Amino acid sequence: MSDRTLLLVEDDPQDELLTLRALKSAGVCNHIDVVRDGQQALDYLFCQGEFSSRSGAVLPAVVLLDIGLPKISGLDVLARLREHPSTRHVPVVILTSSDEPIDLVRSYRNGANSFVRKPVQFAEFARTVARLGVYWMATNEPCRGA
Template structure:
């Protein structure tokens, strides 16, 4: 049996990273969670560049959870670049943000996000959101193989 694909969490707030780890664990999501703290590292991770060059021939994550407000390169630009590259064009990307701005929602979908989830305020709501994300994106959803053109 192969090991489960990873989830890439792009999040610069250590408290939110910890909360996400605990919520996935409590929700029974067993996929390994890889974390990068800014948009440039997210792209380097996905494309196997720089400090992530060892990942060049490794599988893409099963899911990217992308915050919008990031250092060095914001989430909207990260999403735009993910969608522009043939190998990541169909990679499931869920915006996971505290932003309640309509413009962020519209821009996220304009750049091709698969889903937009506002981070719940309470821990129990966050655990339930993590459970639902895990069930849908990691168990029910099917995505094209990387590099498939449409």
């Protein structure tokens, strides 16, 4: 099990519960932080605002980022992460209900590491999220000291 954190950015409380359930049953992450809008996500990752006490903390091993977020959209959050040197290399997986080609293109253009559609059927959803957890928390080697 990884000691590192997974950051889930999700505004839908039920999707949050289901994602957490799937991640826990996959048993790959010890520590999951959840933020619920785009501004919170930026505050968390840049250690500012309500998260200023996180200052100096390591970045999450992966950010699971929804697109349709309140305040700042997931795509804008992603663009700002890629602009800033400290967050340029943090792995970001877009996890969304959208299957619009335009969202896919924009996600990669803004620097997403992966684009995953949330399946509506829970069994498939659970499998997908579990695979994501295993890959990004256990298999993938993040960029250190960037």
